[in-house]
Amino acid sequence: MGVAELNKIVIYGVGLIGGSFALALRQAGAVREIVGFGRSKTTLDEAMRLGIVDRIGESEAAEVADADLILLATPVAQMATIFARIAPYLGANTLLTDGGSTKSDVVAAAYANLGDKVGQFVPAHPIAGAEKSGASAALAELYQGKKVVVTPLPENSDAAIASVRLFWELCGAAVCELTPAQHDEVFAAVSHLPHLLSFALVHDIAQRDNRDLLLSFAASGFRDFTRIAASSPEMWRDICLANRGALLSELGLYQRELEHLHQALTEADAAKLEEVFRVSSQVRGSWKQQ
Amino acid sequence: MGVAELNKIVIYGVGLIGGSFALALRQAGAVREIVGFGRSKTTLDEAMRLGIVDRIGESEAAEVADADLILLATPVAQMATIFARIAPYLGANTLLTDGGSTKSDVVAAAYANLGDKVGQFVPAHPIAGAEKSGASAALAELYQGKKVVVTPLPENSDAAIASVRLFWELCGAAVCELTPAQHDEVFAAVSHLPHLLSFALVHDIAQRDNRDLLLSFAASGFRDFTRIAASSPEMWRDICLANRGALLSELGLYQRELEHLHQALTEADAAKLEEVFRVSSQVRGSWKQQ
Numbered sequence: 001m002g003v004a005e006l007n008k009i010v011i012y013g014v015g016l017i018g019g020s021f022a023l024a025l026r027q028a029g030a031v032r033e034i035v036g037f038g039r040s041k042t043t044l045d046e047a048m049r050l051g052i053v054d055r056i057g058e059s060e061a062a063e064v065a066d067a068d069l070i071l072l073a074t075p076v077a078q079m080a081t082i083f084a085r086i087a088p089y090l091g092a093n094t095l096l097t098d099g100g101s102t103k104s105d106v107v108a109a110a111y112a113n114l115g116d117k118v119g120q121f122v123p124a125h126p127i128a129g130a131e132k133s134g135a136s137a138a139l140a141e142l143y144q145g146k147k148v149v150v151t152p153l154p155e156n157s158d159a160a161i162a163s164v165r166l167f168w169e170l171c172g173a174a175v176c177e178l179t180p181a182q183h184d185e186v187f188a189a190v191s192h193l194p195h196l197l198s199f200a201l202v203h204d205i206a207q208r209d210n211r212d213l214l215l216s217f218a219a220s221g222f223r224d225f226t227r228i229a230a231s232s233p234e235m236w237r238d239i240c241l242a243n244r245g246a247l248l249s250e251l252g253l254y255q256r257e258l259e260h261l262h263q264a265l266t267e268a269d270a271a272k273l274e275e276v277f278r279v280s281s282q283v284r285g286s287w288k289q290q
Numbered sequence: 291m292g293v294a295e296l297n298k299i300v301i302y303g304v305g306l307i308g309g310s311f312a313l314a315l316r317q318a319g320a321v322r323e324i325v326g327f328g329r330s331k332t333t334l335d336e337a338m339r340l341g342i343v344d345r346i347g348e349s350e351a352a353e354v355a356d357a358d359l360i361l362l363a364t365p366v367a368q369m370a371t372i373f374a375r376i377a378p379y380l381g382a383n384t385l386l387t388d389g390g391s392t393k394s395d396v397v398a399a400a401y402a403n404l405g406d407k408v409g410q411f412v413p414a415h416p417i418a419g420a421e422k423s424g425a426s427a428a429l430a431e432l433y434q435g436k437k438v439v440v441t442p443l444p445e446n447s448d449a450a451i452a453s454v455r456l457f458w459e460l461c462g463a464a465v466c467e468l469t470p471a472q473h474d475e476v477f478a479a480v481s482h483l484p485h486l487l488s489f490a491l492v493h494d495i496a497q498r499d500n501r502d503l504l505l506s507f508a509a510s511g512f513r514d515f516t517r518i519a520a521s522s523p524e525m526w527r528d529i530c531l532a533n534r535g536a537l538l539s540e541l542g543l544y545q546r547e548l549e550h551l552h553q554a555l556t557e558a559d560a561a562k563l564e565e566v567f568r569v570s571s572q573v574r575g576s577w578k579q580q
Contacts, residue, residue, distance in 0.1 A: 190508040190509075195511060200566070217439070218480040230570075254490065261490055265534055270527055279496050280516075289509070
C-alpha cells in the first residue's frame with residue numbers, strides 16, 4: 001500500500017478530530033474515498049455537506065474489509081465497542097489508528113477486542129485544541145505544526161508504525177513517540193488537570209446568586225483561563241474517567257499546592273507568595289510552545 | 291479646570307498602566323505636560339525615550355502643587371508611601387486617581403495619609419490585561435473598550451467624580467461604579483483567584499524532575515490557562531496580600547469544589563463529573579466578554 005494509492009479510509013466520528021484528519025488527507029491528495037460512521041445522523045449529514053466524507057457507512061461488514069485505514073475519532077469511552085464491531089471484518093492489510101486523548105484505556109480496549117489483530121492498531125493522540133467540536137469545526141489545517149503522539153504496541157510491525165506516522169505527517173503534524181503510560185502521565189499534568197481546574201472555576205462561579213455581576217467584570221485573564229471550560233462535557237467526562245489514576249495523582253499534588261498557598265495567604269507570608277509567583281512567572285515566561 | 295486645558299499630569303509608575311494612561315490622554319489632545327515619578331531610573335528613561343512623559347519629576351515639592359491630576363499607577367503596596375509624600379503639597383484643585391487592582395486597601399491608605407484632602411482622591415481600577423509590564427508595554431489603545439471601575443468615596447464631590455470618570459473615558463474606557471468592598475469581592479472571584487490558580491499550576495509543574503518533558507507536550511489549553519502565570523510576581527504578591535480576606539474566602543470555596551471533584555473521580559462518578567462540566571461549558575460558552 002503506497003500513500004498515493006490510499007483507496008479508502010473509514011472514520012468513526014467525523015467531528016473536529018476525524019473531520020480535520022479527512023480534510024487534511026484530502027488536501028494532501030492522499031486518499032480516494034472517505035467513509036464516515038457516527039452516532040449522530042446530523043453530524044454525518046453535515047460532514048457530507050462539507051465534503052468531509054464521500055459516503056455514510058451502513059455496516060461494518062460492507063466497509064471495513066477493504067479499508068486501507070480506519071481512524072477512531074470518537075470519545076474514548078466508545079472505542080471498545082467500535083473495536084468489537086470492526087474486529088470480525090478487519091482485512092490483513094487494514095491499519096487502525098485513533099485520536100483519543102488518553103492511551104492506556106484505548107490500548108486495553110484494543111487488546112480486549114482486536115485479539116490477534118491488535119498489531120494492526122497504532123494508537124495516536126493529536127495535540128490539537130479541542131474546545132470546539134462537531135463537523136463544522138473541522139479544518140484541513142488543524143494539525144499543521146501540531147504534535148501527534150504515537151504510542152506503539154509491541155505487536156506493531158515497523159511498517160505499520162511507519163505508515164501511521166506518515167498519515168499524521170501528511171496532515172502536517174510533527175509525530176513523536178511515548179509509551180501509553182508515559183503519555184497518560186504527561187497529559188494528566190499538562191492537559192487533563194488544567195481542564196478540570198478550569199471547569200471547576202466556572203462551576204464555582206456559576207453557582208452564585210451574583211454570577212451575572214461577577215461575569216460582567218471578568219476580563220481577559222478570566223477569558224483565557226476558562227477558555228477550555230467551554231469544552232465538550234461528554235468528552236472530558238470520558239477523558240477524566242479513562243485517565244482517572246494519573247489525574248487523581250495530579251489533582252492531589254495540586255490540592256497540596258493550594259493548601260500551601262492558603263497557608264501563605266493566611267499568614268500574610270509575602271516572601272513565600274512572591275517565591276511561588278516568581279518561579280511560575282520565570283518558567284511560564286520562558287516557555288516556548290512547540 | 292476644563293479637559294482641554296489640563297496643564298499638567300503627574301504619574302507615579304510609568305509602566306503598562308501609567309504609561310498607557312499618558313499615551314491615551316496625549317492622543318486625545320487632553321494634556322499639555324506629563325511628569326513621571328518612579329523607583330526605576332531605567333523605566334523612567336525608557337518612558338522619556340518613548341514619549342510617555344515629558345519630564346522626570348525631581349521632588350513632590352516642585353511638581354505636585356500645580357498638577358491638575360495625579361495618577362498612582364504603582365504596585366498597590368507602594369501607594370500609602372506616595373500618598374504620604376504628596377499630601378503636604380496637594381493643591382486644592384488637584385485631583386487624584388489610581389490604577390490599583392485592589393481598592394479597600396488603597397482607600398484605607400488614602401484615608402490614613404491624605405487627611406482632609408481625601409475627597410480629592412477618586413479611586414479607580416482599569417480592567418486591562420496586565421500580564422506584560424514596563425513602559426515598553428504601554429499602548430495608547432490599552433483602555434479602548436475596556437471597563438474602568440471607579441469606587442467613589444463619600445468625601446468626593448460630584449464634580450471630582452465626574453472629572454475622574456471623564457479622564458478615563460478620554461482613554462477610551464467604559465466607566466462603571468462599585469463600592470470599594472464590592473469591587474474587591476468581585477475581583478477576588480474573577481481575577482485574583484484565577485491568577486493564583488494559574489501560578490499554582492505552573493509552580494507545581496516547575497518543581498518536577500521531568501518538567502521539560504511535560505512542558506514540551508503542553509499545548510494551547512495549557513498555554514491559555516497559564517498565560518496569566520507570566521504576570522509580575524511583585525504585583526501579584528501585593529494584590530493577594532491587599533485583598534487577602536476576599537481571596538482567602540474565594541480560595542476556600544474553590545478548594546471545596548476540588549474536593550468534590552476529587553471525590554467524584556475517586557468514585558468514578560460519571561454523572562457528577564458530567565454535570566459539573568455541563569454547567570461550566572454552558573455558562574462559559576454563552577458568556578460574552580464585555
